[in-house]
Amino acid sequence: MNNETQFVPREAPAPCRQWGEDLDEMSVQQMKNACDLPVSVRGALMPDAHVGYGLPIGGVLATENAVIPYAVGVDIACRMKLSVFDIPVKRLLRDEGKGRFTEAIQKETKFGVGAFFREKREHYVLDRDWSVSPVTQECKDKAWKQLGTSGSGNHFVEFGEIEIRDASLGVEPGTYVALMSHSGSRGTGANVASHYCKLARAAHPELPKELQHLSWLDLDSEAGQEYWAAMELMGEYAAANHACIHKHIAENLGLEPVLDIENHHNFAWKETHDGQEVIVHRKGATPAGKGVLGVIPGSMASPAYVVRGKGSVQSLHSASHGAGRVMSRKKAQSKLKWKDAQRLLKDRGVNLLSAGLDEVPFVYKDIDQVMAAQSDLVESVARFFPRLVKMAPAGERPED
DNA sequence: ATGTAC
Numbered sequence: 001m002n003n004e005t006q007f008v009p010r011e012a013p014a015p016c017r018q019w020g021e022d023l024d025e026m027s028v029q030q031m032k033n034a035c036d037l038p039v040s041v042r043g044a045l046m047p048d049a050h051v052g053y054g055l056p057i058g059g060v061l062a063t064e065n066a067v068i069p070y071a072v073g074v075d076i077a078c079r080m081k082l083s084v085f086d087i088p089v090k091r092l093l094r095d096e097g098k099g100r101f102t103e104a105i106q107k108e109t110k111f112g113v114g115a116f117f118r119e120k121r122e123h124y125v126l127d128r129d130w131s132v133s134p135v136t137q138e139c140k141d142k143a144w145k146q147l148g149t150s151g152s153g154n155h156f157v158e159f160g161e162i163e164i165r166d167a168s169l170g171v172e173p174g175t176y177v178a179l180m181s182h183s184g185s186r187g188t189g190a191n192v193a194s195h196y197c198k199l200a201r202a203a204h205p206e207l208p209k210e211l212q213h214l215s216w217l218d219l220d221s222e223a224g225q226e227y228w229a230a231m232e233l234m235g236e237y238a239a240a241n242h243a244c245i246h247k248h249i250a251e252n253l254g255l256e257p258v259l260d261i262e263n264h265h266n267f268a269w270k271e272t273h274d275g276q277e278v279i280v281h282r283k284g285a286t287p288a289g290k291g292v293l294g295v296i297p298g299s300m301a302s303p304a305y306v307v308r309g310k311g312s313v314q315s316l317h318s319a320s321h322g323a324g325r326v327m328s329r330k331k332a333q334s335k336l337k338w339k340d341a342q343r344l345l346k347d348r349g350v351n352l353l354s355a356g357l358d359e360v361p362f363v364y365k366d367i368d369q370v371m372a373a374q375s376d377l378v379e380s381v382a383r384f385f386p387r388l389v390k391m392a393p394a395g396e397r398p399e400d
Numbered sequence: 401a402t403g404t405a406c
Contacts, residue, residue, distance in 0.1 A: 075401045113403055153401050190402040 004203045004218050005066065007038060007211070014040040014062075017314045020047025020373035027056035033210050034059065039066040041278050044315045046285050047373040048324025048365065054213035057284035060318045062271075064278060066216040067224055067231075069197040071281035073266035076193055076231055077238035078184035080265065080295035080321075082162075082306065082384065083246045083257040085177045089161045092177045092387060100253060101159050101388055102353060108248035109150045109157055111354070111392040114187070116145035121248070123147055125233075125240035132229035135195045136188065143188040143237060148244030150183045152392035154322075154359060156300065157181045157245060159388040166308070166381035169293075171259050178384055179257075180304060181245050182297060184266065185234040192234055196227040219279065228268075235267060261306055263287055263294040265321035273316055280316050288378050289317040296378075298323050298367030300355065300389045301348040305371060307378035319377040323367040329358035336362055355391035 013035040018028065027049040034055050035043045041062040049058035054070030061071050095101060110117065125147075130140040150157055162178040164171060185192075200215035203223070207215060217224035242262060250257060268281045286294040290311030296319065297304040311317055327335070333356075341360035345352050371380065 073401085078401080113401080151401070155401085184401075187402060194402085 004221060005039060007204060007206050010036065010038055014042055016043035016045065018045035018049070019315065019377065020049070020370065023047070023049045024051060026051045027058065030054070030056040031059050034061050034071070034214055037063070037211065037214055037216070039063040039216055041276065042273065042316060044318055046318060046320040047370045048284065048320035048322050050325050052283065055281065055283045058320060058324060059283050060285045060316045061281045062273060062278040062316055063216065063281070065219045067219055067227060067268055067279055068214055068216045068281060069193055069200050069227060070213050071283055072193070072231060072268050073283045074190055074193045075184035075266055076189035076234040077264050078266040079238045079242060079262060080180070080182055080297065081242035081246060081260065081262040082178055082180045082295050083250065084162060084164070084171065084259040085179070085250070085255045086171070086258045087177050087255065089175055089177055092159060092161070096351070096388060104249045104252040105157050105159070105353065105388070105390050108252050109148060109245045111150050111152065111155070111390065113152045115149045115151065117148060120144050121148040121244045123240040123244055125236050128233060128236060130233065132233060133192065133226045135192045136230050136233055139188040139191055143186070146186040146188070147241055148248060149186060149241070150181065150245065151186055155183045156389060156391045157249070158386045158390070160384050160386040162382055162384040164382040169259060169381060179246060179249060180295065180297065180384060181242050183238070183241055183245065185238045186241065188237065189234045192230045196223065196230070199223045231268065235264060238264070261293050261295055271317070273313065282318055284321045285318045286321050287317060288312070288315065288319040294319065294378070296320060296322060299361040299364040300352060300359065300386055300391070301345055301350045301361040302367050304384040304386070305367070305380045306382035306384070308381050309378055310376065312377050315377050319374050320370055323364040323370050325363055326365050327363045332358040332360070332363045336360060350386055351388045353388070353390040354393035355389070356394045359391055
């Protein structure tokens with residue numbers, strides 16, 4: 001009953017390049033392993049790389065007619081969105097004196113594992129066909145309750161000031177207020193990922209140990225087609241999630257955006273590279289085709305970059321999705337002190353509403369160095385400086 | 401990243 005392509009060792013690994021120096025060795029090894037798969041066509045490792053399940057975070061992998069659930073990631077369609085408001089920065093500072101922006105964030109999205117709205121949000125993504133997979137079908141109500149929520153881990157909602165340098169963005173270059181969010185497909189996406197990772201592993205019992213987490217589904221198999229449809233639905237759902245977050249926060253403040261920029265950074269796409277149609281998995285990597293806009297955050301106290309892709313073939317039209325961790329969550333909890341983080345936040349003029357100690361700026365690489373390492377992949381067109389930051393509080397419990 | 405249970 002198995003119509004999957006089976007593993008056979010290949011003569012030479014698929015070509016692979018990496019950006020940035022001193023990348024974590026384990027993540028480099030994970031990327032090499034991925035290039036040993038018979039379905040792999042090309043790989044690329046971004047300068048924010050760190051270890052993940054199967055493919056590393058910051059890993060990009062093109063395959064032929066196969067999709068690898070763990071090369072998309074657990075948070076399917078994890079995504080960035082940035083909205084620009086044409087109001088003076090001093091209004092962010094002045095109104096925040098009365099707590100208006102804080103109140104809008106606190107009221108209009110929810111943080112924490114399992115967080116949901118009792119009064120559910122509305123969005124046309126709910127009118128899509130959720131029966132494409134048994135998982136999405138069963139989770140539709142949970143997905144509805146979690147629409148407009150932010151979740152936990154490295155997810156955030158921030159207000160800040162943005163310096164727009166490039167007139168081609170469609171607004172006059174200058175300084176504006178912006179809202180930036182990082183969220184994904186929440187519990188439903190995690191359930192989709194988990195279900196199809198199990199099916200992929202069951203389809204490939206022949207894989208050696210180091211490749212088991214890279215088990216694939218042939219695109220024309222039933223499970224492969226289900227996964228693809230569910231993944232695409234999770235793509236729309238994650239976009240809807242951000243749309244709700246931005247709509248409700250902006251309406252709460254009586255603001256209307258003049259510009260929106262957004263992108264998935266955990267997803268798979270059908271693309272043509274070197275004349276071949278391939279499945280490009282980007283797991284913690286920003287699409288960077290020629291002229292394509294994306295958002296690359298740094299940390300709660302360092303700039304985020306709005307970038308324009310240069311269409312590098314060797315990177316499979318990709319760039320990093322952030323600065324990348326330099327320290328595990330566990331190590332951060334044991335080594336770091338809130339007092340040191342608070343001093344840095346004060347120096348940088350950042351008001352932090354809540355976060356875990358494992359997300360403070362010290363756990364991330366210097367975003368400017370990461371941007372320098374990928375100057376052949378993207379150019380910066382705007383810089384965003386966080387001023388008011390909300391992440392899931394320590395313990396990551398829902399707030400109410 | 402999620403939120404249940406080798």
